[in-house]
Amino acid sequence: MSTTLEILKKPAKASTPQLASPSKPQLKKTGSAREPPPPVPITYGCEHIKVMLESDPGRKHAIASYRQALRVVSDKTCTTSKYCNSCKEVVLRQTMLCLQCPIVLCLAESDAHSNAECHRFGVESEEGRLYCFFCHDFIVDETMETIRTKGGRYINGRKRRRLEEVAPTPHEMQYIETNTNPRPSRAHGLRGLWNLGQTCYLNVAVQALVHNPFVKHFYLTDGHRKKHCKRENCMSCGIEDVMVEFFASDRVEPFAPTDFLTSALLSNSQIRANHQEDAHEFMQFLLNDLHEADITYSELPKDNDKDCACFVHKLFYGKLQSEVTCERCKNVTTSLDPMMDLSLSLRTPERKKRKPKSRKDKDKPAPESTPELNGTDTPEPNGTPNPLPSPEAVFTLADCLDRYTKPERLGKDSYTCSQCGPAGASAEATKQMTIRTLAPVLSIQLKRFEHTDKGSFKIEAFVKFPPLLDMRPYLSISQKSPKPGAKNLTNGNGMSKPQAKNGRKREPHPDEALYELMGVVVHTSKTTTVEAGHYYAFFRVKGIWWRFDDEKVKSVAEEEVFKERAYLLYYVIRNLE
Numbered sequence: 001m002s003t004t005l006e007i008l009k010k011p012a013k014a015s016t017p018q019l020a021s022p023s024k025p026q027l028k029k030t031g032s033a034r035e036p037p038p039p040v041p042i043t044y045g046c047e048h049i050k051v052m053l054e055s056d057p058g059r060k061h062a063i064a065s066y067r068q069a070l071r072v073v074s075d076k077t078c079t080t081s082k083y084c085n086s087c088k089e090v091v092l093r094q095t096m097l098c099l100q101c102p103i104v105l106c107l108a109e110s111d112a113h114s115n116a117e118c119h120r121f122g123v124e125s126e127e128g129r130l131y132c133f134f135c136h137d138f139i140v141d142e143t144m145e146t147i148r149t150k151g152g153r154y155i156n157g158r159k160r161r162r163l164e165e166v167a168p169t170p171h172e173m174q175y176i177e178t179n180t181n182p183r184p185s186r187a188h189g190l191r192g193l194w195n196l197g198q199t200c201y202l203n204v205a206v207q208a209l210v211h212n213p214f215v216k217h218f219y220l221t222d223g224h225r226k227k228h229c230k231r232e233n234c235m236s237c238g239i240e241d242v243m244v245e246f247f248a249s250d251r252v253e254p255f256a257p258t259d260f261l262t263s264a265l266l267s268n269s270q271i272r273a274n275h276q277e278d279a280h281e282f283m284q285f286l287l288n289d290l291h292e293a294d295i296t297y298s299e300l301p302k303d304n305d306k307d308c309a310c311f312v313h314k315l316f317y318g319k320l321q322s323e324v325t326c327e328r329c330k331n332v333t334t335s336l337d338p339m340m341d342l343s344l345s346l347r348t349p350e351r352k353k354r355k356p357k358s359r360k361d362k363d364k365p366a367p368e369s370t371p372e373l374n375g376t377d378t379p380e381p382n383g384t385p386n387p388l389p390s391p392e393a394v395f396t397l398a399d400c401l402d403r404y405t406k407p408e409r410l411g412k413d414s415y416t417c418s419q420c421g422p423a424g425a426s427a428e429a430t431k432q433m434t435i436r437t438l439a440p441v442l443s444i445q446l447k448r449f450e451h452t453d454k455g456s457f458k459i460e461a462f463v464k465f466p467p468l469l470d471m472r473p474y475l476s477i478s479q480k481s482p483k484p485g486a487k488n489l490t491n492g493n494g495m496s497k498p499q500a501k502n503g504r505k506r507e508p509h510p511d512e513a514l515y516e517l518m519g520v521v522v523h524t525s526k527t528t529t530v531e532a533g534h535y536y537a538f539f540r541v542k543g544i545w546w547r548f549d550d551e552k553v554k555s556v557a558e559e560e561v562f563k564e565r566a567y568l569l570y571y572v573i574r575n576l577e
Contacts, residue, residue, distance in 0.1 A: 045139030096122035189246035192254035192551035236293035254551035329420035341443035393461035515571035
């Protein structure tokens with residue numbers, strides 16, 4: 001302290017008189033170079049990365065592996081960094097690229113891999129940040145951060161300012177976190193679509209394919225091969241163009257799908273310009289056109305009884321099983337039909353008329369009615385259709401699926417048994433619809449529109465739908481034990497499984513039929529017709545829900561999605577074997 005005071009008390013040296021406007025002091029030029037600053041000690045993000053970088057072989061291997069991982073992360077035209085090598089599927093959430101071996105894992109599998117292989121570091125797939133599994137946290141290491149930011153001087157071609165100049169205050173950080181939404185980027189494909197004249201139905205269908213991880217992987221890995229396609233007005237070429245525009249372009253402004261709309265109008269005469277179409281029907285038409293455009297379809301012989309090998313059938317098509325049981329001889333007739341989606345009716349038939357209760361039965365509660373929903377609006381015998389459910393009515397998706405697979409008693413004149421009775425004689429029978437095989441993508445239509453002789457009607461009832469959907473109760477394999485002499489059925493993913501020793505089928509594993517909600521399409525209108533109104537959609541991208549309303553795209557809370565009156569639901573299999 002005394003030394004400091006002595007310095008302050010020292011008299012100033014004699015100097016030249018001060019001018020009214022003092023000039024800038026000139027530095028004395030010398031022939032010698034400026035002395036270098038003292039060396040700065042190296043700092044490390046954590047003690048584990050320090051051990052690796054201090055040894056020469058470990059340092060070279062870590063830097064080379066990190067550079068390679070960053071190249072994979074920065075390549076947004078492929079899904080390599082989003083494909084979990086353990087789950088064997090493209091995941092929508094963040095993944096980890098192991099720094100010590102060439103493997104990509106989802107967050108659930110990365111910890112197990114680190115514990116099993118003693119691999120300490122991973123590179124997250126969003127921004128290439130380094131993660132230490134031993135510290136359970138992201139680490140900021142000087143050496144690795146310099147590599148990640150391309151030498152520390154330039155980021156995305158712009159000169160980087162010094163960190164001290166841009167460091168926000170705590171108050172500014174709080175304001176930024178409160179008022180910032182994730183910026184749309186080509187890595188996520190978050191772009192709106194211009195409405196080209198009542199084309200909102202087309203926009204939601206295109207967004208449903210763009211944000212489907214399996215479809216995205218097919219097109220971004222050159223699955224269609226547009227250069228070799230010779231089809232005119234090919235819708236598959238149009239989808240490939242949209243994928244490239246969304247995921248291989250720096251643009252974030254809305255995109256006008258003019259060529260895609262033109263191909264749709266020329267491919268199907270039922271689609272009219274400047275006219276509202278049904279989003280569900282358009283998606284069916286679109287998938288059928290993509291099926292015909294797949295090159296593997298042309299390689300199949302016409303008399304081939306096997307399932308189509310095109311990517312549309314692999315991703316979207318399952319099989320429905322119909323079993324009709326004769327009440328007289330118990331003969332079972334089984335038939336299989338392809339299933340692109342499930343159409344669930346929201347209008348329930350009325351209960352059968354019951355006899356008046358006796359005094360003994362008056363105190364017994366009446367069983368709840370669970371009318372059949374088999375995709376059609378056929379009332380039960382001796383019953384009449386109920387009025388349209390009111391907008392205040394509430395259903396659940398599980399209720400609709402339970403009714404869909406519930407046995408239905410057919411009328412006396414609706415079935416003719418080939419095993420008993422005279423030829424052509426009708427018999428009473430029971431019909432049950434179940435799902436024989438499930439596809440990786442499960443599309444569900446809630447039938448909100450009814451067309452009758454009296455006009456068209458829209459059902460505004462609210463249907464609760466879950467983020468995770470377990471389809472095991474609705475599979476054929478889960479309904480009952482096999483008939484004598486019956487062959488093995490398939491599980492929910494189409495994989496053949498052996499029967500148990502006691503003759504009963506194995507119950508499907510929960511992961512084999514567990515689906516995650518990927519998207520929701522909503523139809524809103526002031527009228528009761530499908531020809532009027534507006535479509536918008538919600539899709540989950542990297543764990544965040546986004547609302548796509550033509551050219552407008554914004555992030556929304558998950559709770560907002562489940563408050564909507566859905567028309568179409570898109571689920572994807574959680575684990576693909």
